[in-house]
Amino acid sequence: MGSYTIRSAQPEDRDALATLIRDSTNAYYQNKFGTGIFPPTEMHTRDFVDLYNQLDGSEALLCVDEDGAIGGSCFMHRRETHFSLGIMNVSSDHFGQGIARQLLTEIIFQAEAAGLPLRLVSSCMNLDSYSLYTRAGLKPFEFYQDLLVDVPEAGLPNADGGIAVRSGTLADVEAIAKLELEISGISRRTDYTHFITNPDGLWHLSVAEEDGNITGYLASGSSQACNMIGPGASRTEEAAIALIDAELDRHRGRTPVLLLPGRFNRAVQHVYGLGGRNCETHVAQCLGEAFRPNGITMPTFLPESG
Numbered sequence: 001m002g003s004y005t006i007r008s009a010q011p012e013d014r015d016a017l018a019t020l021i022r023d024s025t026n027a028y029y030q031n032k033f034g035t036g037i038f039p040p041t042e043m044h045t046r047d048f049v050d051l052y053n054q055l056d057g058s059e060a061l062l063c064v065d066e067d068g069a070i071g072g073s074c075f076m077h078r079r080e081t082h083f084s085l086g087i088m089n090v091s092s093d094h095f096g097q098g099i100a101r102q103l104l105t106e107i108i109f110q111a112e113a114a115g116l117p118l119r120l121v122s123s124c125m126n127l128d129s130y131s132l133y134t135r136a137g138l139k140p141f142e143f144y145q146d147l148l149v150d151v152p153e154a155g156l157p158n159a160d161g162g163i164a165v166r167s168g169t170l171a172d173v174e175a176i177a178k179l180e181l182e183i184s185g186i187s188r189r190t191d192y193t194h195f196i197t198n199p200d201g202l203w204h205l206s207v208a209e210e211d212g213n214i215t216g217y218l219a220s221g222s223s224q225a226c227n228m229i230g231p232g233a234s235r236t237e238e239a240a241i242a243l244i245d246a247e248l249d250r251h252r253g254r255t256p257v258l259l260l261p262g263r264f265n266r267a268v269q270h271v272y273g274l275g276g277r278n279c280e281t282h283v284a285q286c287l288g289e290a291f292r293p294n295g296i297t298m299p300t301f302l303p304e305s306g
Helices: 011-033 046-054 099-114 127-135 170-184 189-197 237-251 265-273
Strands: 004-008 058-065 070-078 083-090 118-123 139-148 164-167 203-210 213-222 227-234 257-261 277-287 296-298
Touching: 004 099, 011 046, 011 058, 011 070, 011 083, 046 058, 046 070, 046 083, 058 099, 070 099, 083 099, 099 118, 099 127, 118 127, 127 277, 139 265, 164 237, 170 189, 170 203, 170 213, 170 227, 170 296, 189 203, 189 213, 203 237, 213 237, 227 237, 237 257, 237 265, 237 296, 257 265, 257 296
Parallel strands: 083 118, 227 257
Antiparallel strands: 004 058, 058 070, 070 083, 118 277, 139 257, 139 277, 164 203, 203 213, 213 227, 227 296
């Protein structure tokens, strides 16, 4: 087993890190499903690197060998209430060297030093990573169905459920933070602000209102690396459905993916009714006290949101 050290990614690591994410992710999906998910000659995964460089409290950790070659990487994000662990990748040239475990150990150290729980969303289909996290003590607390939806070019049918949905504004950030804290025990003001201000032209955030109060929010991203509905949280399935319809309609002609908690059957059945189809399953895990969500949570992979 070789000798590796961990350091923070620097601006000059951008292309090497993006290449590692693309190639190692494609290698996993090629082995598992017979096809990669990123174009092998494009650098769409720069979007991961660029977003984490913009968000306060976020960074990529690199595991490098004695020659400075990057053997693995992991994104992490310190928020007000918790640490989140994002996408982790290990180069095929460095398999079997304990790199993922070394990166996880470092992030656990930082979270525990800050006195904050560590949260993540991991694939139920990747048992190697699931075992890595559970062996480290992370406990599952929510199960998600990954649903792909082909949004028609003409948009979704207009279904008025009686819940008003509008674009979020910066004036909504504190109300969104309070809402998500009550629903899932977490808050991430920097993320909400980024989605609303949309400096890179990839994001949108909607809020649902009932009786003048925000009862749910849902963001979505149209990055080439991750076309996804979320993150979001809502008190009720009715609010979640209204938000899902509004954000899906913004992705006309595209096929975004949405994560829904499997225990909320009405919302799941609604997405099935829109043509949604299952493509994977994920589980939310936590090291430290896990707050069992008392509403609907909809996580994403970019940025990660456990």
